[in-house]
Amino acid sequence: MKQMKLFLGPQHPGMHGNASVHMYVDGDIIKRSYLLPGMLHRGFEKGMERKLWVNNISLIPRVCVPEPDINEMAFAQAAEALLGLEVPERTHWIRMIILELARISSHLMSYGGLGGPTGHYTLMYHAHADRNTILDIFEKITGARVYHQYIVIGGVRKDLPEGIETDINAFLDDLESRYIEYRDLGIENPSVIKRIKDTIMLPAAVVWELGVTGIGMRSSVNRPYDIRKVMPYARYDQVEFEVPISDYSDARSRVDLKLKEVVQSISIIRQCLKKMPEGPVRVKPSRGQSMRWTVPAGYVYSPVESSRGEFGYYMVSNGGTTPYRVGVRGASYPQGLLGIEKYLPGNRIDDAALWVDTMGVCSPEIDR
Amino acid sequence: MTNSMNNVEFVKALVAKNIEPVKTETIGKYQVAFEVRKNDVHHILVALKNAGWIQLSYLSAIDWPEENHFELVYIVMNWEKPVYVQIRAKIQRDDPVIDSVLPIYPGAKYYERECHEFFGVKFPGNPDYEKQLILENWDDIPPLRKDFDPEAYSDRKFPKRVYTTDYSVTNDKDSKLKKREQRIARALSLRGGKKQ
Numbered sequence: 001m002k003q004m005k006l007f008l009g010p011q012h013p014g015m016h017g018n019a020s021v022h023m024y025v026d027g028d029i030i031k032r033s034y035l036l037p038g039m040l041h042r043g044f045e046k047g048m049e050r051k052l053w054v055n056n057i058s059l060i061p062r063v064c065v066p067e068p069d070i071n072e073m074a075f076a077q078a079a080e081a082l083l084g085l086e087v088p089e090r091t092h093w094i095r096m097i098i099l100e101l102a103r104i105s106s107h108l109m110s111y112g113g114l115g116g117p118t119g120h121y122t123l124m125y126h127a128h129a130d131r132n133t134i135l136d137i138f139e140k141i142t143g144a145r146v147y148h149q150y151i152v153i154g155g156v157r158k159d160l161p162e163g164i165e166t167d168i169n170a171f172l173d174d175l176e177s178r179y180i181e182y183r184d185l186g187i188e189n190p191s192v193i194k195r196i197k198d199t200i201m202l203p204a205a206v207v208w209e210l211g212v213t214g215i216g217m218r219s220s221v222n223r224p225y226d227i228r229k230v231m232p233y234a235r236y237d238q239v240e241f242e243v244p245i246s247d248y249s250d251a252r253s254r255v256d257l258k259l260k261e262v263v264q265s266i267s268i269i270r271q272c273l274k275k276m277p278e279g280p281v282r283v284k285p286s287r288g289q290s291m292r293w294t295v296p297a298g299y300v301y302s303p304v305e306s307s308r309g310e311f312g313y314y315m316v317s318n319g320g321t322t323p324y325r326v327g328v329r330g331a332s333y334p335q336g337l338l339g340i341e342k343y344l345p346g347n348r349i350d351d352a353a354l355w356v357d358t359m360g361v362c363s364p365e366i367d368r
Numbered sequence: 369m370t371n372s373m374n375n376v377e378f379v380k381a382l383v384a385k386n387i388e389p390v391k392t393e394t395i396g397k398y399q400v401a402f403e404v405r406k407n408d409v410h411h412i413l414v415a416l417k418n419a420g421w422i423q424l425s426y427l428s429a430i431d432w433p434e435e436n437h438f439e440l441v442y443i444v445m446n447w448e449k450p451v452y453v454q455i456r457a458k459i460q461r462d463d464p465v466i467d468s469v470l471p472i473y474p475g476a477k478y479y480e481r482e483c484h485e486f487f488g489v490k491f492p493g494n495p496d497y498e499k500q501l502i503l504e505n506w507d508d509i510p511p512l513r514k515d516f517d518p519e520a521y522s523d524r525k526f527p528k529r530v531y532t533t534d535y536s537v538t539n540d541k542d543s544k545l546k547k548r549e550q551r552i553a554r555a556l557s558l559r560g561g562k563k564q
Contacts, residue, residue, distance in 0.1 A: 314426055
């Protein structure tokens with residue numbers, strides 16, 4: 001038996017982000033594998049300790065590239081918890097709109113990413129075209145396409161521009177009208193089904209062993225374990241939505257849940273636009289000008305449900321003008337590092353890219 | 369999903385039954401923190417896991433050089449009784465060793481490895497905590513310790529480059545600052561109304 005070493009990534013159509021999966025293969029069965037992270041950036045946590053509270057807003061969205069807003073939300077929430085700050089009512093609703101748009105864009109990107117490993121590029125082009133529309137909307141709201149720096153401590157940077165509801169509604173209607181088409185292109189497509197059905201199984205016992213959260217967990221344990229549901233932040237307790245679940249977790253059922261979540265997000269955004277009250281959107285978190293803001297001493301962990309699972313910031317303050325320690329709990333930590341090491345062996349080479357795509361592995365948040 | 373305040377009380381009772389925490393803090397509706405002694409960490413984590421806190425969400429350390437200790441933090445989560453429990457324990461900074469929690473939470477493997485890489489905490493019991501993960505060929509003290517200065521490290525590691533061409537601004541006409549000052553002066557001169 002002869003083993004050979006193969007690299008998946010960092011440059012590979014099936015690999016998302018700048019990480020590399022090292023695989024020792026025999027034939028086309030993986031015998032041993034591990035992830036090699038650290039190719040994009042490092043030292044963010046150290047960088048955050050050296051920046052002021054207000055400066056950090058420009059650094060944190062870089063921790064996760066496809067869905068930067070969750071970082072801003074987790075950071076702002078943690079600082080507000082330490083400050084004991086109540087943000088204005090309208091802010092919560094704006095934040096929810098931003099977070100759900102980001103979730104749709106992240107799901108579209110990963111659903112389109114399914115086109116790479118399965119050789120079905122039409123899907124990718126469609127998904128990225130729709131994602132582009134979301135980025136246009138973000139540009140109108142925040143002024144930036146990818147790193148918005150919009151959710152700040154004490155609220156959001158600016159109120160929504162006038163007439164943005166029309167844009168958002170037009171986009172949501174358009175996306176919803178083509179939902180069936182999306183399913184047909186991807187998970188209902190016979191040639192794709194052959195690749196994703198009954199591959200990369202994830203039994204419930206493995207979920208608890210690895211500590212996988214998010215879609216990976218919900219697709220397997222058949223319970224609505226979503227932070228938005230079990231411990232609602234912002235105003236998620238005042239909107240109606242379902243958490244799609246399943247009890248059989250293969251690559252297809254996980255992608256299926258992603259699409260169902262997109263439908264739920266669309267419904268949440270519509271409810272937010274309807275229920276959103278008028279009012280101010282930002283309060284000053286502390287006394288004096290922004291360079292002198294301090295946050296009271298304390299320890300807090302602030303979790304947010306990202307498109308890949310539980311994403312959190314562990315924040316320690318000693319009462320100074322900078323955070324004392326910021327720890328980032330990347331949502332793709334369990335499935336990206338331990339999952340690839342423990343449960344990828346035994347699968348075929350071409351399934352490695354499907355693991356990375358359907359489990360949601362975002363390499364920047366492993367590097368940080 | 370039961371009432372969240374009852375869950376916090378439940379955790380407090382559970383911890384009090386098993387060990388004697390040094391400090392207890394309630395952070396919001398869904399979070400509670402305990403500072404425990406180093407020897408109680410494994411005991412309380414086993415008790416929490418048996419009670420349903422089966423997910424290890426985060427494991428890391430905090431450096432307090434003035435008090436000369438590291439503070440380890442374990443965050444565990446129970447999805448049926450949604451409360452995050454922070455367990456914090458102080459260990460000596462000179463000899464940072466704590467037994468691995470790998471037998472209790474298998475998911476801790478890479479967290480411990482990262483903690484060793486960034487803080488130098490040793491985790492006997494974890495088979496490959498000493499392997500390098502993100503930092504390649506690191507040759508200094510662990511970087512997330514407070515006494516590590518990135519600027520000094522960078523100056524030492526990457527010496528100042530000697531430029532063959534001198535790009536510094538000598539002529540005032542090319543100076544961006546001068547140009548900016550001129551622009552502001554011109555804008556002020558054009559402005560009507562009362563001069564400030």
